[in-house]
Amino acid sequence: MTVIVSILLAVCLVGLLILGTPICIAIAISSVVAGGVALDFDMMLQTGAQRTFTGISVFTLIAIPFFILAGDIMNQGGIALRLMNFARLLVGRLPGCYAHTNAMANMMFGAISGSGVAAASAMGSIVGPIAEKEGYERDYMATVNIATAPTGLLIPPSNVLITYALVSGGTSVAALFIAGYIPGILWGLVCMVLAGFLAHSRGYKKDSQKITLPIAMKITFDALPSLLLIVLVIGGIVAGAFTATEGAIVAVVYSLILSLCYRTINLKKLLKIYANSVQMTGIIILLIGVSSIMSWVISFVNIPDAVGELLRGVSESKIVIMLIINIVLLFVGTFLDTTPAVLIFTPIFLPIAQSCGISPVEFGIIITFNLCIGLITPPVGNILFVGVKVGKTTIEKVIKPLLPYYALIFMVLMLITYLPFLSSYLAYLAGYPEALGPVSKDMLGLTP
Template identity: 80%
Template sequence: MTITVALIMAITMIVLLVLGVPICIAIAISSLVAGANALDFNMMLQTGAQRTFTGISVFTLIAIPFFILAGNIMNQGGIAIRLMNFARLLVGKIPGSYAHTNSMANMMFGAISGSGVAAASAMGTIIGPIAVKEGYSRNYMATVNIATAPTGLLIPPSNVLITYSLVSGGTSVAALFLAGYIPGILWGLSCMVVAYFWAKRLGYKGDSQKITASLAIKVTLDAIPSLLLIIIVIGGIVAGAFTATEGAIVAVVYSLILSIIYRSITWKALVQIYADSAKMTGIIVLLIGVSSIMSWVISFVNIPSLVGEMLNGVSSNPIIILLIINIILLIVGTFLDTTPAILIFTPIFLPIAIQCGLSPVEFGIVITFNLCIGTITPPVGNILFVGVKVAQTTIERVIKPLIPFYIVIIAVLMLCTYVPQISSFIPELCGYEATLPK
């Protein structure tokens, strides 16, 4: 029965997606159709309704709309330009200075806003035109911007990690946040290495502007209020001063106050920000609700055990099994957006990853890392499309230059997979149990 249900679910979803059915509807229909082969259809409908309600009746889930709102406020609240100036202060003298500034700014702004798309849009719009005027290739800047924008999905606060926490059965959000720092920073730094050698080959030099002590102090002081948001929110969550949900509300209030102080946001813009945030929240909550049906069906018919047996049939070596999981997730990420992919594949692969020696926290970083790569690859990479659009170039012109970045990013992914202490080091240092008992 397990194989039959799994095949029905997979085939139904693929057919619906090919027909252009929205992902949330495709998940709901495929789950109900597959589940009806294990239960009476009427009972399956009742169970589906109950699971949908249960899936969204989680206190932690409230954090997502507030982090979305905070990110949208930051995107228009004058925070991006201050972080860009601070990044330029840090790395402006390195050959290819604008590319490194873009990378550092993406890491900081993406982390604060929790959105790779917002980072790619903001930094591509601010830094790209300046760099082009200074003689930088439009495609070079677009490529660097695209490659580094997803770092904010790993460096906390991250809505993706909150979603994973929910679907994985309550993995500590604070531990996941802390676990994302080193992998996210390694992603950004590895891309900066590629950008450096590329800049040397193209003859791009460092920033010629003389940085005086007074300018450095001014730029730093301007950036400190924005950077404090990370310290306040993440520090408060880790210290137990407030929950992830309360931290998200703090982020909204803080970013709104900053935007008002900077006088960079209007009442009209604020109304649009609320509308956009509500729309995005509705999409994510609906996805989480219907994915709860799929997660229940997957568990009820024991699909993880089936997948585990199939992988063990290929090899009993954990190294090979984890490699296969990574390959599958990399392929999935090119076709599915991050949130639905997390919701669908976490229940399938998490039990297998635990058997291979990874903790839920460590696997959370691995699956998120994999799916973040999908945001910068065709055919549906949303960050890829945004990065290309703001740079006024084409996908065909950036795909080849992106290949070296793909290589180093995947190398970092493999490092995080097979050296899980990279993810668990900071959580364990802060007192969170991130590894399995030996």
């Protein structure tokens, strides 16, 4: 029965996606059809309806629309330019300063807005033209922008991590947020090192603008309110002052006040922001709801156990099993967006990862990291296409320069997979002992 349901589920889902069916409808239909084989079809319809409403009736889920709204307000609120100037202040004296500025600004803005696409669009359109005037090639700058934009989906706050927390059965959002810092920063740093090496070999100069102390103080003062949002929201969640949901509301209020103070948002623009946020929220909530049906079907017919046995049939080595999981997720990420991929594959692979000694927190970072790579790879990488568009270049011109970045990012993925304490140890120090899995505890000498 498990094999029949698994094949039917996969064939229906892939077939519907090939036919161009919207992902949420494809998930719902394939789940009901496959579940109807294991149960009476009428009972499956009732169960599907119940699971849909149960899946979205979670208090933590309220955080997602508020973080989306906060990100939209920040995107339109004049924050991007201030963060870019601050990043330029920090790394302007390094070879390839504009590439470093782009990378660091992506990390900061992506973390504040929670959107890699928004970071690539905002920073690419601001830094790119300035760098081009200084003699930097478009392809070089577009490549750096694309490669570093996904870091904001790992560095909190991150809607992907909130979604994972829900579908994984209640993993701590705060622990996931803290765990995302080191992998996100490592991703950005390795890209900056490569960008600096390439800049040096091409003879790109340092920032020609002379920064005096008064100018530096003004740039820092302008950027400080935006940076304070990270401290306020994440610090409040970690300290237990408020929940992730309450933190999202704080982010909305703070960003709105900040944008009004900057006088960059009027009533007309605000209404448009609300409309965009509602539209995006509706898509994500519907995805979570229908994916709850698929998660239930997957669990009901014991698909994770079957997949686990299949993987152990290939190899008993935990190293090989985790490598296969990574390869599958990397492949999936090139075709599916992060949210539906997390919703579909977490129930399948999380139990297997736990059997390999990986905690839910550690696996949350691993699956998110994998799927973020998919955002910068063809054929459907959203950030790749946005980065090419704002960089005024073509995909053919940036794919080859992106290859060494892919290699370095994959290296970081292997590090956090086989040294999982790199992501979870910060969460452990912050008071979340469950963040460390058995493998990490053994590596750190914390097991009896």
